[in-house]
Amino acid sequence: MTQIFGIPVAVILGQLTLGLVNGSFYALLSLGLAVIFGLMGVVNFAHGAYYTLGAFAALLGLQYCGINYWAALVLAPLAVGAVGIAVERLLLRRLYGLDPLYGLLLTFGLALIVEGSLHQVFGASGQSYPVPQSLAGAVNLHFMFLPLYRAWVILASVVVCFGTWFVIERTRLGATLRAATENAALLGAFGVNVPLLKAATYGGGVALAALAGVLASPVVLVNSHMGNSLVTVVFAVVVIGGMGSILGAIVSGLVLGVVEGFTKVIYPEASNIVVFVIMALVLILRPTGLFGRE
């Protein structure tokens, strides 16, 4: 068996794919955060909660309604996105024009409600979601075994991330969105329904988080805390990448996932904190973030 620094290559590659899987979730979540923040000026602390809701929607859909994985991949983000739109209409809307800190606090409260309720109803221990038949097993790449499902997660999220990037940067709808980010009042004067645009954006960003939740459900235990532990790391990723750039959010998410995976191989004790340490270093060297513009 080939080794690098006394560590088998297969182990390194295994952690690398795991890191890419985590990085995919970071990328999907930080992408949604960046889009929501860019247009609405709201830091969506509940992003982790929506991710958790997505996973629970898939799990409960399977258990009670027999909705299979592929249907859940579409239905769960739609359902959670609808919840998001309701939240925007009923609660977030009142806070526009105030200090953005209030949006952060409100969504923090929402996250507590979602996580507290799920914890109370479903308990602390996680439940596992079966890997869909067609993605079970692994392929032998000769230098390593690649579990199919992990490959699928990476592929799916990269496609979704770049699809979102394309829509925002290269289409008419995206141009309207970016115009609203620059000057919402002026865009409204041109006859664009800005409130609707904001609600739809929030719903879309939230749906991305829920999609990540469904993708994650077969690889992690579905429990009420799954989003909370993730969202803190995602915030650090956002500080590192800078919220100004969509591409920055995607790239830093993937890269930091990989860095975390490598740390697990080299110095496992530090794997939980490596992203935070990198964040501290970035703040010292480049306070606006790697892709930030201020």
Added chain:
Amino acid sequence: MRPAAILYALLALLGLCVPLLGIYPVFMMKLLCFAMFACAYNLLLGFGRMLSFGHAAFFGFAAYVSSWLITAHAFGPAAALLGGMVVAAALGALIGALAIRRQGIYFAMITLALGQLVYFVCLEAPFTGGENGLQGVPRGNLFGLLSLRSDLVLYYLVLFVFVAVFLFIRRVVHSPFGQVLKAIRENEPRAISLGYHSNRYKLLAFVISATLAGLAGSLNALVLGFATLSDVQQSTSGEVILMTLLGGTGTFFGPVVGAALIVTLQEYLSDIVGGWVTAIIGVIFVACVSSFRRGIVGELEALGLRRLGVTSQDPAAPA
């Protein structure tokens, strides 16, 4: 006498009489420790408008340090509290120096991440006892003379420390330093153009707040006899934000009211509603942010001012 002075005198009297009213002293001490924590937090949020999402790091880490000094090095309570404060101050200087490099929501996210970093350090460091925390911390004798084993004696010590911290924060806010801090809160670029080094002021405010949070955490661990991971985790940071917000950010008495309500809620409501406490705290959060951003004391003050025909000249909450 001004009405505020009468109110304070009455409250001081109430504080002195509480043990006679038959309220469980440990509960009162915990309440006072969290009130102290919230007052320290308010200095940062209310008067500096810096929303820290990682203040449990100072509260909890200081609790660990002082408990460790007592159990592993046989420190007396006063020296251990001091040790906890010193470490909290150093940690505050470190985290504060990083966090003030960004403003607003970024500040919040950075403190959140660094707070989580401290949590993981506490989880894995050898001296914290991992998942179990540090148990059985003896209260010892204050200055080697006064035994703190009696709840009553310790209660009066905690009350004394609380009053001292409260008055100290009042003093800080009313000092020239506090005035500059408020100026930075209202308009940082203008304060800078007036020649104030705003970062120095913000860092000092952060360190003072962290130190006092450390004192509160150390004292809380001394009262309860243990320091655990729950002191240092994110939900504790959230609770102190809620206490400050619910009572009224930027008011002196608001955080005390908020802390009293939340600690009481956790202590007594958890018997009735069981595990729903987290969700209920979330609901209070949402209600508070959507409907009364000034907090209870802030709204009362605004009401009082309006009745006197004065327009509120220090709108603490709405920005």
